[in-house]
Amino acid sequence: MNILSFTPMPPISTERNDKFMPAYYNEESKKWYCKFYYKDWQGNRKQKKKSGFERKKDALEWERSFLDKLSGSPDMAFSDMVELYLEDKKKHVKLKTYLNHKDLFRLWILPYFKDKAINDITAIDIRQWEATLKESTGKKGTLLSSSYMNNILAKFSGLFNFAVRFYGLPSNPCKLAGNLVGKMQKSLNFWTKEEFDCFISTFDKSDPFYAAFLTLYYTGMRIGELQALTLADLDLENGIIHINKTYAIISG
Known part of the structure; x- marks a missing residue:
């Protein structure tokens, strides 16, 4: 043999x-x-x-x-989970949204949790991080607004939801920690028709901005959506504007 x-x-x-x-x-x-x-x-x-x-x-x-x-080991480094999360985001959201996620993690979250194992991050860790966030300042040297901090917290919580759903993390510590950064203040600041009529009367009707501002006011479309419009999007016969894209400046 x-x-x-x-x-x-x-x-x-x-x-x-x-x-x-x-x-x-x-x-x-x-x-x-x-x-x-x-x-x-x-x-x-x-x-x-x-x-x-x-x-x-x-x-x-x-x-x-x-x-x-x-x-998908839940004891991987937090920075590795961020990389997986951002890779997934990049495939499913607009580039501008992806870059917003990436910047918020780079500026406000990764410096604090980078080397910690994802499953070692506790609700107490989150509360301590929220406390430091409330004392942080932005580019202008002023404290971060409640709405901006809530945006950061939402992105952070989204990552843990991703880890729970796809990588076996038992729970989302952000949900256990609660919100210590203050509720987002939502308010609407709009022009009445009288105010808009006063504004639009300062433009000559041949001015391209005259049509642009009329369109923005009466349709409610976003500025980026207006800037992305092409002639193919306009159905003048039926009075329809097709909004199917937006315009944004990315990294200059």
Whole structure:
């Protein structure tokens, strides 16, 4: 009987144990790299390699982070969950909305929770963070408004809802913590018809802005929706304007 010898493939594992996650040193580049196997979302076994790390520790941490995100482990680093959440948002919302989410996390949330495990964040942590948020100032050096803080809190809570729904997080700590940043003040500031008539009378009817302001006032469409209109959107025969896009300036 012939005995065949073979070298087994490295096991697929997301355990935080270095014996399953070797790192290698490249003598030519003088850098560390990691190389390991994993299963993609379709169950296919694939190999992953990432190089260019200054330290062995950095290579192992990158591999841990990759496998944590792949497995949806609820003990992954908060920063990794943010990355997954933003990737999902980018696929389902407008670019401007995605960038708004990204900026709010970068400015107000990640600095506080970046290295904490997602399932270690408690309601007390959230309340302490809310307390620091209430003392924070914006670009103009003034305290953040209640509406702005509520917007940040809503995005934060949305991330935990995402983790609960798709990655097995037991509960949303934002819901347990409650809202300490103040309720959003909603108010409507609008012109009466008399005020608008006074305003529009200062324009010559041949002025393009005359038609623009009339359209805004009587339809209620947003400025970005007006700016995005093309001739194809106007059905003059039936008196219909088709609103199907918006205009926004992204990063200049």
